[in-house]
Amino acid sequence: MPLPFLNILLLISLPFQVISQNDPTTEERSILLKLKQQLGSPSSLQSWNSTSSPCDWPEIVCSGNSVTKILLRSKNITQKIPATICDLKNLTTLDLGDNFIPGEFPRELYNCTKLQALDLSSNYFVGPIPDDIDRISGLQFIDFGSNNFSGDIPPAIGRLSELQVLQLYQNEFNGTFPKEIGDLSNLQILGLAYNDKFVPANIPVEFGKLKNLKTLWFTEANLIGEIPDSFNNLSSLEILDLSRNHLEGKIPSGVFTIKNLKQLYLFNNKLSGEIPSTVETLNLVEIDLSMNNLTGSVPKDFGKLQNLQLLNLFSNQLSGELPSSIGLIRNLTGFRVFYNNLSGILPPELGLHSKLEAI
Ligand SMILES: *[C@@H]1O[C@H](CO)[C@@H](O)[C@H](O)[C@H]1NC(C)=O
Ligand SMILES: *[C@@H]1O[C@H](CO)[C@@H](O)[C@H](O)[C@H]1NC(C)=O
Ligand SMILES: *[C@@H]1O[C@H](CO)[C@@H](O)[C@H](O)[C@H]1NC(C)=O
Ligand SMILES: *[C@@H]1O[C@H](CO)[C@@H](O)[C@H](O)[C@H]1NC(C)=O
Ligand SMILES: *[C@@H]1O[C@H](CO)[C@@H](O)[C@H](O)[C@H]1NC(C)=O
Ligand SMILES: *[C@@H]1O[C@H](CO)[C@@H](O)[C@H](O)[C@H]1NC(C)=O
Ligand SMILES: *[C@@H]1O[C@H](CO)[C@@H](O)[C@H](O)[C@H]1NC(C)=O
Ligand SMILES: *[C@@H]1O[C@H](CO)[C@@H](O)[C@H](O)[C@H]1NC(C)=O
Ligand SMILES: *[C@@H]1O[C@H](CO)[C@@H](O)[C@H](O)[C@H]1NC(C)=O
Ligand SMILES: *[C@@H]1O[C@H](CO)[C@@H](O)[C@H](O)[C@H]1NC(C)=O
Numbered sequence: 001m002p003l004p005f006l007n008i009l010l011l012i013s014l015p016f017q018v019i020s021q022n023d024p025t026t027e028e029r030s031i032l033l034k035l036k037q038q039l040g041s042p043s044s045l046q047s048w049n050s051t052s053s054p055c056d057w058p059e060i061v062c063s064g065n066s067v068t069k070i071l072l073r074s075k076n077i078t079q080k081i082p083a084t085i086c087d088l089k090n091l092t093t094l095d096l097g098d099n100f101i102p103g104e105f106p107r108e109l110y111n112c113t114k115l116q117a118l119d120l121s122s123n124y125f126v127g128p129i130p131d132d133i134d135r136i137s138g139l140q141f142i143d144f145g146s147n148n149f150s151g152d153i154p155p156a157i158g159r160l161s162e163l164q165v166l167q168l169y170q171n172e173f174n175g176t177f178p179k180e181i182g183d184l185s186n187l188q189i190l191g192l193a194y195n196d197k198f199v200p201a202n203i204p205v206e207f208g209k210l211k212n213l214k215t216l217w218f219t220e221a222n223l224i225g226e227i228p229d230s231f232n233n234l235s236s237l238e239i240l241d242l243s244r245n246h247l248e249g250k251i252p253s254g255v256f257t258i259k260n261l262k263q264l265y266l267f268n269n270k271l272s273g274e275i276p277s278t279v280e281t282l283n284l285v286e287i288d289l290s291m292n293n294l295t296g297s298v299p300k301d302f303g304k305l306q307n308l309q310l311l312n313l314f315s316n317q318l319s320g321e322l323p324s325s326i327g328l329i330r331n332l333t334g335f336r337v338f339y340n341n342l343s344g345i346l347p348p349e350l351g352l353h354s355k356l357e358a359i
Contacts, residue, residue: 031088032088096123145170163187182205188214191217208228235258242269257279260283279302285310287302317341327350334356
C-alpha cells in the first residue's frame with residue numbers, strides 16, 4: 001500500500017472540503033442546476049445560473065445559507081419531479097402548483113424527510129394517492145386539488161398528525177374518503193369539494209372530533225344521509241359548506257350555536273324539518289339554506305344576526321310570517337325567500353336600514 005499516495009489524496013481533497021463547508025450553497029446550487037436541467041431548462045428559470053447564489057433566485061428561499069423552500073408555482077413545468085430534489089436535505093416547502101406535471105404521485109418525495117408543505121395543485125397528476133403517504137410524516141400542508149387523482153383517499157392520510165391544511169378538492173376520486181381524517185387533531189382546513197365521483201357516502205361521525213377545524217369545504221361530494229350530531233362539537237368552525245349534496249334529515253340543533261361560524265351553506269340538499277330556533281351564532285355573515293325541504297317558520301332569532309349580509313331561504317316549505325326583526329339588520333344586502341309558503345306582510349322596515357341589492 002503506497003502510503004504517500006493516500007497522503008496526497010488527503011491533501012488534495014482537504015481544500016475542497018473546506019470550501020464546501022464554508023459555502024454550502026455551492027453544493028446546493030449544483031443540485032438545483034441539475035434539477036433545472038432535468039426539468040427541461042424551462043425559460044421561467046432563467047435566473048438559475050452558475051454565477052449567482054441560489055439564495056438570490058426568486059424561486060428559492062434559504063435559511064441559514066441552506067435551501068428550505070422551492071416555489072415553482074406557474075412556471076410552465078411539464079416534466080415529472082426528479083428524485084434529485086430530495087438531495088436538498090433541508091427542504092421544507094415545495095410549491096409546484098399550476099403547472100403541467102404529468103404522471104402518478106411523485107413517490108420520489110418520500111426522501112425529502114423534512115418536508116412540511118407540499119403543493120401539487122392544478123397539475124396533470126393521475127392515479128391513486130399512495131397508501132403509505134404518511135411516510136412524509138412531517139407534512140403540515142397538503143394541496144393536491146385540481147388534479148386527476150382517482151381511487152380511494154387512503155386512511156394513511158389520517159396518520160399525518162401534523163396536518164393543518166388538507167386540500168383534495170376537484171379530483172377524479174371514484175372511491176371513498178376515510179373516517180381517519182377525523183383523527184387529524186391539528187386540522188384547520190379540510191377541502192374535499194367538487195369530487196362528485198365519490199361513492200355516495202355519509203359524513204363520518206368522526207369528523208366531529210376536529211376541534212380545530214375552521215373550514216369544512218365539502219360541496220358537490222356525493223354526500224348522503226344526515227349531518228351527524230357530532231358537528232355540534234366543531235367549536236372552531238367558521239365556514240361550513242355542505243351544499244349541493246344529497247343530505248337529508250334535520251339541521252343539527254347545535255349548528256346555530258357554533259360561536260365563530262361566519263358562513264353556512266347547506267343549499268341544494270334534501271334537508272327537512274324545522275330550522276333550529278336557538279341561534280347564538282352572532283358572527284354569521286352568510287346563510288344559504290335554499291333548495292331544501294325545510295318546514296316551519298323562519299326563526300325569530302335570525303333578527304339578532306347583526307353581521308348578516310346574505311340570507312337565502314328560497315325553495316323550501318317554510319310557512320308563517322317573516323320576523324319583523326329581519327328588517328333591522330343593517331348590512332343585509334341579499335335576501336331571498338321566494339318559493340315558500342310564507343304568509344303575512346314583509347318586515348315593515350326591510351330595506352330602510354340596509355342597502356338591499358337582491359330580494
Ligand atoms: C408560460 O408559457 C406561456 C406560453 O408559452 C407564456 O406566455 C408564459 O409567459 C410562460 N410563463 C412563464 C412564467 O414563463
Ligand atoms: C446569473 O443570474 C443573475 C440573477 O440571478 C444575473 O444577475 C446574472 O447576470 C446571471 N449571470 C449570467 C452569466 O447569466
Ligand atoms: C441544513 O441546515 C443545517 C442547520 O441550519 C445546517 O447545519 C446544514 O448544513 C444544512 N444542510 C445542508 C445540506 O445544507
Ligand atoms: C431514496 O434515496 C435512497 C438513497 O439515495 C434510494 O435508494 C431510494 O430509492 C430513494 N427512494 C425514493 C422513493 O426515491
Ligand atoms: C383529467 O380528467 C378530465 C375529466 O375527466 C379529462 O378531460 C382530462 O383529459 C384528464 N387529464 C389527464 C391528464 O388525465
Ligand atoms: C377509478 O378510476 C380509475 C382511473 O380512471 C380507474 O382505473 C378505476 O377502474 C376506477 N375504479 C372504479 C372502482 O371505478
Ligand atoms: C362532543 O364531545 C364531547 C366531549 O369530547 C363528547 O363527550 C360527545 O360525545 C361529543 N358529542 C357528539 C355528538 O359526538
Ligand atoms: C319534501 O317532503 C315531502 C314530505 O314532507 C316529500 O313528499 C317530498 O318528496 C320532499 N321533497 C324533496 C325534494 O325531498
Ligand atoms: C357592515 O359592513 C361594513 C362594511 O362591510 C362593516 O365595516 C361593518 O362592521 C358591518 N357592520 C355590521 C354591524 O356588521
Ligand atoms: C300553505 O299554508 C297554508 C296556510 O297558511 C296551508 O293551508 C297550506 O296547506 C300550505 N301549503 C303547503 C303546500 O304547505
